[in-house]
Amino acid sequence: MTWLRLAFANLRLSPLTSAVNVILMGLGTASIVLLLLAGAQLSETLSRDARSIDLVLGAKGSPVQLVLSAVYHADVPPGNIPKAEAERWANDTRVGVSIPLSLGDSYRGFRIVGTTEAYAELYGGALATGRFWGGAMEAVAGSAAAEAAGLVAGSQFAGAHGLMEGGHNHQSRPYRVVGVLEPTGTVLDRLILTSLESVWALHGEDEPPARASGMDREAEHEHEHDQEHEAGHTHSEDQKAEHVHEDDHHQHEHNHAEPSHPDTEREITAMLIRYRSPLAAMTLPREVNASGSLQAAAPAMEISRILQLVGVGMDGLKAFSWMLVVTAALSVFAALYGSLRARRVDLAMLRCLGATRWELLWVLLMEGLLLSAFGIALGFLAGHGAMELLGGWLESTRGVAMTGWIWVPAETLLLLGLFGIGVIAATIPAVQAYRTDVARTIAEG
């Protein structure tokens, strides 16, 4: 018979009360754990994805939208910008690296990003298999996108118009996967990269595909496909007009080589910029915003703005969760204190059998701690489990990779804090047990 077993037996004597206490404690703990895990991973994911991007150039509009669309690929872009104008800024002496992005299509919910190889390098994305794109309509898939959509080097897929699933397919112009990237744990994993030219080929001109490598077989049916393509197309009126115009000049267009298009007509969605020196942050964004039709947004600033907004909600939820924990602690206190009245004779009898005051204090404290410990264990398990479930759901619907199987440093503090609360809840009943008047209790009992 150890004290632990005695404490445990006492708890089992009133299973309902004990279970309610454990569940209350578990709920409070689970909520806090979930918030800690989600908060830590959210800010970590956000800052990791924007780590090496100092500035985003894009169309005028909401800077948050621009950052969300161009850095996190989590929103629709505010619009397109002339490539020439973006490049004027990219060539500025204060700019170290500049990467153009052209968005518009997706495959099975994974965005197809027209860009340069430098974009993959930004996230340290190395090829797992294959090579980077060389010719038109060649694509490289991020690891998660490749896995989920079943893309391997050599597979072909048709991009869907729009950034969500269910858009109109560019059936006539399938992409060919030529490489798959290693996992990086960043947004890159969920993207399909291709050249800017491939995106332009599908969008700006909607011209028949260049008779490039691997495309010759499809080319035989090109005209037929194009008709279908046009019929179901949701492009705006002026684009339709363009189609008609292009059909007229079908033969003519064929002879055009893509690079011969003057750069001034080209549009991109955004330009990611890395400063040559941090000093550029003082002047460049302001200059961009003041002149011309472009907008400059600094991801770091927009992230902190988003996190601040999210943080207010998180703090509210956290406060609520702590209230649950305090409620649980009060309930543990009430249960122990209540049982103390019923058990004062038992405690006095323990003294008669040779237990010291300190041992009575200890056994009551242990009962409180056992209740807390079971509650805390349940809470951590439930919190991590819920995070894992939520993470799976977020990954499949929002493209945010989160897991429940991590331990953030704040959890250790939480653990200690919760045990502290458990001790406090048990202290008053324990002290009462310590002060039991044995003779009177036994005489009355």
Next chain:
Amino acid sequence: MSSSPAIDVTDLRFSYGSHTVMDIAHCHLARGESMAVIGPSGCGKTTFLHLLAGLIRPSAGVIQILGQELSALRGSGLDRFRGQHIGLVFQRFHLLPALTVLENVLLAQRLARVPVERGRVDELFQSLSLAGFEHHKPSMLSQGQAQRVAIARALVHSPELVMADEPTSALDDRHTDQALALLRESAQAVGAALLVVTHDERVRGRLDREFEMSAPT
């Protein structure tokens, strides 16, 4: 210490303020002997038992239990002395409801700070006809069974002194006989002195000696 009496009390007095509850000039119990402390309700019998067990401290006088002066022991030391050398049986037994019969008895062994011996417990259960009830909860026992468990618990650590408070008051004549015989034989079996505190006249003539108590004047 082995030659010292089980109980040796001199000029013992207990009072609440100016009201004296109990007053005993001298009381003595030799080792292995049994004695009934008999007196009417309100004469301070239970107070006497609590004083002897070290649960309360006297207002005046000296209590020596097995040669140990109780006033010399403090706090936890007193608790340990009680646990190790004294076995107590109360009228209402006070078995711990959360534990099984066996656990109740093993707990007493542990609290007495003697080595835990299952053999000793089994032996005791045999002699008290408790074999088979080891895993019952106290709430499932009859009055007689519960008393036998309480006796087993008081004897499991082989104490030198066993004290029982009103062990017969709730029993009919036949069971009173049985209970007294059981207490006496059990105490004898471990060589312990036995003190029975009671107002029950039926106890007269059943133990080695009788000590009369009357309300203090």
